[in-house]
Amino acid sequence: MIFTEDKINEYMELALDEAKKAETRREVPIGCIIVDNITGEVIAEGSNEREETQNAIKHAEIIAIEAACAKVGSWRLEHTSLFVTLEPCPMCAGAIINSRIEEVIFGASDPKAGSVGSINNLLAETRYNHQPTVLSNVKADESAALLRNFFREIRRKK
Numbered sequence: 001m002i003f004t005e006d007k008i009n010e011y012m013e014l015a016l017d018e019a020k021k022a023e024t025r026r027e028v029p030i031g032c033i034i035v036d037n038i039t040g041e042v043i044a045e046g047s048n049e050r051e052e053t054q055n056a057i058k059h060a061e062i063i064a065i066e067a068a069c070a071k072v073g074s075w076r077l078e079h080t081s082l083f084v085t086l087e088p089c090p091m092c093a094g095a096i097i098n099s100r101i102e103e104v105i106f107g108a109s110d111p112k113a114g115s116v117g118s119i120n121n122l123l124a125e126t127r128y129n130h131q132p133t134v135l136s137n138v139k140a141d142e143s144a145a146l147l148r149n150f151f152r153e154i155r156r157k158k
Contacts, residue, residue: 022047032060044068061092085143087114093122107143
């Protein structure tokens with residue numbers, strides 16, 4: 001891994017902060033940040049926007065990747081790490097591969113849509129031209145609790 005355990009936890013806290021921002025907007029609480037591996041600077045963040053935009057691709061990872069590309073002026077996000085509170089879905093895993101992100105760190109696993117180990121593992125598929133390193137289950141309990149509480153509250157209101 002590129003960062004120390006303390007730094008990884010610090011960055012994941014920032015991703016959790018993004019997830020909490022989504023929750024305040026009544027979005028599924030998933031947050032993401034992208035870090036420059038050379039400087040350690042957070043270059044982008046994102047949280048889910050599907051409900052407010054009614055756009056299926058407005059996942060936290062996609063928003064963060066778009067912002068990072070704009071910041072660095074390139075579609076290539078080499079020498080970056082993506083921290084996200086939930087295991088990426090197939091769409092987001094594809095965007096991670098296509099943008100050449102070096103490392104992916106995620107919190108909770110997603111048994112319904114996870115494509116970094118739960119249903120399949122697109123990021124380890126050697127037939128693609130890029131395979132980032134992956135670290136899973138970082139602050140998984142906190143990430144899962146945010147999601148559980150969010151959906152519990154929705155069910156309670158119904």
